[in-house]
Amino acid sequence: MQFKDVIGQDEVKQHLREMIQTNRLSHALLFLGKEGSGGLPMALAFAQYIVCERAQGKGSNAPAGPSLFGEPEPAAPSGPLPDACGECPACVKAKQLMHPDIHYSFPVIPKKSGDKPVSSDYISEWREFVAQYPYGNSFDWLQFIGAENKQGNITAEECNDIIRKLSLKSFESEYKILLLWMPEYLGKEGNKLLKLIEEPPPNTLFVLIAENEEQILPTILSRCQLVKIPLLETQDIATALMTRANTPPDTARQVAGIAEGNYREALQLVQHAEEDWQSMLREWLNATLKGGPSAQVKWVDEISKMGREKQKQFLRYFNHLLEQSIRIRVMGPDKVLLPDQEKDFAQRLNKIAAVSQQQTLVEELDKAAYYIERNANAKMLFHALTIKLYHIIQDKALILAE
DSSP: OOGGGSOSOHHHHHHHHHHHHTTOOOSEEEEEEOTTSOHHHHHHHHHHHHHOTTTTTSSOSSOSSOOTTSOOOOOOOSSOOSSOOSOSHHHHHHHTTOOTTEEEEOOBOOSSTTOOOOGGGGHHHHHHHHHHOTTOOHHHHHHHTTOTTOOOBBOHHHHHHHHHHHHSOOSSSSOEEEEEEOGGGBOGGGGGGHHHHHSOOTTEEEEEEESOGGGSOHHHHTTSEEEEEOOOOHHHHHHHHHHHSOOOHHHHHHHHHHHTTOHHHHHHHHHTTTSOHHHHHHHHHHIIIIIOHHHHHHHHHHHHTSOHHHHHHHHHHHHHHHHHHHHHHHHOGGGSOOOHHHHHHHHHHHHHOOHHHHHHHHHHHHHHHHHHHTTOOHHHHHHHHHHHHHHHHGGGOOOOOO
């Protein structure tokens, strides 16, 4: 993968280039970014840039000799390349995740009872997963390898395998590189790696890719140089959806706004873009504020039949509209770019609730999404949420007519 394949994050890319070009490369780096921000693609592109023969000045940057057809000979580029060339043998191998000096470690599950699995047991599945879901999270990966309810781990056997691999000499590149994805899955076994991380063999590079800093062993965290991967810009997500997922521009802009910097979430939303969340939200508010218990029970029955992903996306859409309604209140409707129908609905939400009430609603919706991810009973959850919704905004009840 090349830097150009990573969505947005221009400042991070430039920072990584400068680290290499000015010889300020730490032997242990932690790429820390929330889900969907691109930590794994960035690490893959970084590793390929390091081993690229042309980027590191080991190969010719221009075709050798004049053209056979009379065109002028192209001049060799001055200065280091801003990206891996994508064409040299090292780049071809790195792109296919087959470079002998780039090693991968990630959470795995036993294939059968009593197994002590290591990442290399799943390398074929890993290559396929990265090709299809480079912005996927650990849940996506574990489902991809059929984990179902099994817990993924980076095991003590995996730590021993890492030590063995990195004790060998490099085959082709100047550097040996370990990309360790989701170090949050390292238990106390991770302490086996401390000495290797602190005093690695020459030209050995650790790159850890994580989403939650608090779940990483402090002993490992303290030995790594932090590289923060910020959430993606809304425009970058919209552009990626249009160019990579062939999403219509209006849908791409709407989904990018809801996704809040998470490209994985944006792709999930696109799959359900045909859902009429606004009508469902209008029905919920009318049932809660004017319809009475029978209407509320009917609505809860309908949404409880949906899958967890759709329920989460519905709550996220409501949150999105609440946030936009606050922006409209503060900045004015002319300063907020929204489709007319959504803008009208957001303005109606301002008539229902004050800012403090809207903030409380956002907090409750976030909690509900959290519990849904953890298999909460949908009927109980949405019944409780409906009651809370009523009590939060009952003083300003207003039917949301179409």
